[in-house]
Amino acid sequence: MPLPKAELHLHIEGTLEPELAFALAARNGVTLPYEDTEELRKAYLFDDLQSFLNLYYELMAVLRTEQDFADLADAYLERAAAQGVRHAEIFFDPQAHIARGVEMGTVVDGLWRALEHSEEKHGVSTRLIMCFLRDESAESAMATLEAAKPHLDRITGVGLDSAEVGHPPVKFREVYEAAAALGLRRVAHAGEEGPPEYITEALDVLGVERVDHGLRCMEDPQLVQRLVRERVPLTLCPLSNVRLRAVRVLEDHPLRAMLDAGLLCTVNSDDPAYFGGYVADNYHAVRDALGLELEQMRELARNSFLASFLEHDEERRAR
Ligand code: HPA
Ligand code: ZN
Numbered sequence: 001m002p003l004p005k006a007e008l009h010l011h012i013e014g015t016l017e018p019e020l021a022f023a024l025a026a027r028n029g030v031t032l033p034y035e036d037t038e039e040l041r042k043a044y045l046f047d048d049l050q051s052f053l054n055l056y057y058e059l060m061a062v063l064r065t066e067q068d069f070a071d072l073a074d075a076y077l078e079r080a081a082a083q084g085v086r087h088a089e090i091f092f093d094p095q096a097h098i099a100r101g102v103e104m105g106t107v108v109d110g111l112w113r114a115l116e117h118s119e120e121k122h123g124v125s126t127r128l129i130m131c132f133l134r135d136e137s138a139e140s141a142m143a144t145l146e147a148a149k150p151h152l153d154r155i156t157g158v159g160l161d162s163a164e165v166g167h168p169p170v171k172f173r174e175v176y177e178a179a180a181a182l183g184l185r186r187v188a189h190a191g192e193e194g195p196p197e198y199i200t201e202a203l204d205v206l207g208v209e210r211v212d213h214g215l216r217c218m219e220d221p222q223l224v225q226r227l228v229r230e231r232v233p234l235t236l237c238p239l240s241n242v243r244l245r246a247v248r249v250l251e252d253h254p255l256r257a258m259l260d261a262g263l264l265c266t267v268n269s270d271d272p273a274y275f276g277g278y279v280a281d282n283y284h285a286v287r288d289a290l291g292l293e294l295e296q297m298r299e300l301a302r303n304s305f306l307a308s309f310l311e312h313d314e315e316r317r318a319r
Contacts, residue, residue: 002084002280003297006304007268009212009235010279011091011131011161012069012111013060014271015076024062024071032062044274049193049244050163052274060096069110074121077114079272081122083280084301087310089127090115091159095136095144104144108151115154127156127309129187132175134160134167141175145182156309157185159212160202164194169201176206185209185309187235191216192246196223203232210235210307215246217263218254228262233307237270238286239277250289259296266304 018037025032034040046052063069073090080088090111097107108128115126130148132141148155158179160172169188176186190202192213199217202208214234217223227234236255241247247254258265267286272278277285287297 002082003283003301004086005084005279005283005301006087006089006266006308006310007080007085007279008089008210008233008266008304008307009091009237009268009270010076010080010088011056011093011271012073012076013063013093013096014056014275015079015273016059016063016072017075017273020072020075021059021062024064024068028062028064028068030062030064032059044243046243046274047245052244052271053162056271056274057096061100063097064102066106066110066113069107070113073111073114077118077122077124077126079278081124083278085124085279087125087127087305087308088118089129089156089308091129091131091161093131093133093161094148095133095140098144098147104147104151108148108154112154125310128154129157129159129185130155131159131161132172133162134171134189135163138171138175141172142178145175145178149182152182152184155184157187159186160188160190160206161212164189164192164198168194168198169206173205176208180207187212189213192241192244196220199223199227203230209233213237213241213246215241215254218258224261224263227264231264233264233266233303234258235266235268235307237268237275237282239272239275239282240270243275250285253286253290255286256290256292256296259299264303264307265300266307267300268304 018040118124118126186208187210188202188208189212191199210233212235267282269279
């Protein structure tokens with residue numbers, strides 16, 4: 001029995017397995033520049049975040065209808081349940097779809113078709129987090145937030161993803177202020193490829209409650225102390241870090257040092273179709289590479305629920 005856990009850092013577009021990509025391509029009359037799933041899998045060798053993002057955005061071309069998004073999410077939830085996931089906070093990238101002529105409503109309603117049955121069908125509760133693409137303009141992010149307004153009953157929070165370096169959190173100050181005013185929860189990718197200063201900025205300028213990745217905090221001991229003191233959760237993605245070369249090999253991953261420092265770490269899969277494993281695979285990989293004890297595995301699973309928005313919702317309801 002896998003440990004019951006929450007998954008807090010998962011891009012739904014990053015769960016698009018090659019088989020589903022080809023099935024959706026056939027259904028929608030989209031031609032992919034790959035012969036078959038085998039040839040496509042050979043493209044899954046990345047030098048850095050950008051080389052991954054290029055393929056990630058390219059393959060999204062197969063996602064066109066509500067049913068496509070529903071099938072994508074349902075396939076993820078089924079796999080997640082088998083890996084012990086009881087709660088998933090799922091990122092999606094509306095701008096990447098709107099730019100291709102797929103409307104916000106198609107994306108949200110499609111995902112919702114799967115999410116609304118997830119508790120009864122898979123035993124997995126869900127939340128949706130809409131991400132802004134940080135390499136697009138702040139104006140585009142603001143327009144995306146505007147387009148999301150009719151769907152806010154289904155969207156719990158906002159996040160920030162895509163190419164990090166050169167796109168500091170401060171660029172999105174106004175968008176995050178507007179999101180907060182709408183009652184949305186706030187998270188952001190920071191310190192994956194970008195410097196520790198981006199983590200500080202995400203906290204101080206964007207008011208995030210959780211930092212996605214946050215790996216590079218380890219370069220700044222004062223920042224680590226602050227994250228420990230303020231109990232800021234970090235959503236780490238170990239297999240992603242190896243595939244995108246944020247760390248050389250898993251044995252070099254700072255997770256153990258981060259736990260020892262008292263950081264509130266969680267383990268997640270990021271884009272599991274691309275990075276060689278779903279969330280339990282990430283747990284097992286770090287256990288084996290870093291020699292984690294069962295107690296540390298339990299701590300990671302416990303942290304995942306503590307760091308989730310579910311916890312806060314329950315607290316709020318109890319008050
Ligand atoms: N980092 C930044 N943007 C992303 C990622 C990631 O790991 N996955 C999908 N978009
Ligand atoms: Zn991510």
